[in-house]
Every structure is written in structure tokens, then in C-alpha cells.
Amino acid sequence: MKVLSRDFTLKEKIMLLLLVLMLFGLGYYYFIDQPVRNEIARCETEKANLQLELDKVNSKLHTLETMREELENIEKSGDVSVMKSYNASKEEIKLLNDILSLTDQYVINFGNVTRDGDQIRRNFTLQFTARDFDVMANILGKLSDSPLRCRVAEIQCGRNVNYYHEEYADYSVRATATFFETMVGGTPDAGLPADKK
């Protein structure tokens, strides 16, 4: 190599070689290495954020799958009663009146409404007299199988004996039961208690 009027000395050549390598290294660092590192880091950060979102989506999906399976099982069991949105007291009273029309006299006492998250419970006590066992069973059966979700907790039944006409003995019944409602789609009002949770 003879650019000047003389050859480069070995020292100069080594210096030039080092210079070229340094420039090459700088070029590589700024135009390839750094952009690549930055892009990979950006992708990893974005992927981590997206992974969190994906976990949420998968979790929701899993929840919905579980819900669907549970609904299918409920449909299979045949115990399909609906929990109305709060406040469904009017529909519940109408249902009770319809069912208790089978008896001559009855007393309904509604207790306090309780709230546990979205679950609303409307407890009530029912007292009535049925002329025979079938009527009593019919009333309590209709209450248990009503389209509005209702669960009978306790039943106390006594037979009122007509000593001279045993076949005419009627039944005095006292039952405690609960109507279940949900806050999903419900409208809070003054009667809604604070959430226990």
C-alpha cells in the first residue's frame, strides 16, 4: 500500500487497522446492536403487558366456561328457578297470594332483607291452615317449585283433631322460607341493606 510517497510503516498499518475496526464496531453498535437490543426489549415489555391482558381474558373465558357448564347442569337437574333482580317483592307477594288461595286463611310476615354481595335474601314466615295433608303438601310444593327462587327452611305442622270426626282433621302449618334475588340488574332503594362483605 503506497498512498504517500512511502509505504506505511507496520505501526501505521496496525493503527489504521485498529481505526477501521473501531469504526466498524461503532457502526455495528449504533446501527445494528443498539436498535436490535431496543427492539427486543420493547417487544419483551409489550409482550409482558399483553400477557397480563391475555391472562385476564383467559380467566374471564374460564369463568364463562364454568358458568355455561353450571347452567347446563342446572337445566339438566330440572331445578330451574330464577332469581329476579332486586326488588321483586311485588312479584313474590303475588306468587304467595296465588299459592295461598288454596287455603282459607293465612298470615305472611316478611323479615329483614339481607344482602351478601349480589345475593339478596328476603326471609318470611308463613302460617296457614290446610284442610288436609294434600293441600298442605301442594302449597309447600308449589312454594319450593315456584319459578321465583324460594327455599323453605323450616316447617312445623300440627294436626288439629276433630275427635268426633277424625277424617276432618286439618293441619296448622308454620313455615319459614326465603326468596332469593340478585343485585345484578337490580335497582338499589331505601330498603336495600348494606353489603355484609
Place this chain on the structure above:
Amino acid sequence: MELTLGKSMKPRKLNKKNIPVKRSINLAFAGLKKSNIRLGVLALILIMLSLGLFSKYAVYDRLVAVEQARGEVASVERQIAEGKAAIEAFGELADRYAHYTYSGMTDAELSRADRKAVLDMLDRLVLPTNYVESWTLKDNKLTLYISGKTLQELNLVTQLLEQDELVDYCTVTTASTNETDYYDRTVEAFSDVTAQLVIHLRSSQEVHW
């Protein structure tokens, strides 16, 4: 005149070392070093190999890593989009679930024996042959105040009840023989034996499964 050859005139013995050898002299190449082609080729190969390895590992592989990272991001984005589409496909399921689920009910509420089935069992197994003065159903315990002609009759009822799928087990907690008084009849007067029969019921889940 006779020439005498002196010692110095004697012909010298030929020695190859002393014979000058003619070498080609081309002044145009004077000062130029002879190039070593083999060394040059070797150096070229080494340089090419270094460049190739550098390009492979320091450039190509790095760019591939970037593409791979971008591909992973795109893959997660695609999975999110598919998941959201699947959630959309469920429609109003969550709302329907909220109105039909039993998940908000307590274990005690869920394990309660089916009241309608219990009344049916009473009608089938107890009432036709026995006089039931009163009964109480609380949680999964049915307590009957029952009268029968004999203890054997009560025992038979107990056996019948224990065979029913709703019943876990029965216990007779008290039993007494009544004295009949035809002129002053009481409820117990219709029978000879009265007992308190406690029937432990299976939970609704146990019965269904």
C-alpha cells in the same frame, strides 16, 4: 624471455563458491517485495470467513431474534383477539348466570333436603298406617310425633323409611304405651304406642348424585 609462472600465476582450482552466478536484474522491480500468493489467499479466506461468521451471528441471528420477538408479540395479540371474540360469543351468559346460579347460596341452603320430596315420602310411607300428631322439618332433620298400634308397627315404619333414598338413618328417641280411655279420648287414645321418630335426611346433592 621465458615466462615463469609464479605461485600467483598458477591456475586456481575451481570452486563453485567462487564462481559468480548471474542473476537477473530488472530495475523496474527494484525495491518491490515479492508477494506471497498463498498467504494472500489464506488471508482472504480468513477475512471472508470472519465476515461470514460475523454476519451470521452478529447480524443475521440478531435480526432473526428481533423478528422472533415481534412474532411472539403478534402471537399474544392474536390470542387476545381470539379470546375476546370467544367472550363476545358467550353473549348474555354472565347476566343469565347471575339469575340462575346457585353459587351465592350457602352450603346449608344447598344441602337442604328437598322439601317436596320429604312431604311425598311422608304421604307414601308414614301416613297410610300411622297417626302423626305433629311433625317438624328443620335443616335435614325430620321429627315425627307418631302413634301406632304396637312397637312392631313403628319398627316397620322405621325400616321402610330407612330404605328410602331420602333417608340417611332413623332413630326412635322415645316410645311409650298409652292407656286408652274410651270415654275421655285424647289423641293418644287412638293408639297404643307413641314415639318420637327422628329421621335424618340426606342432602339434596347426595340424593341427586
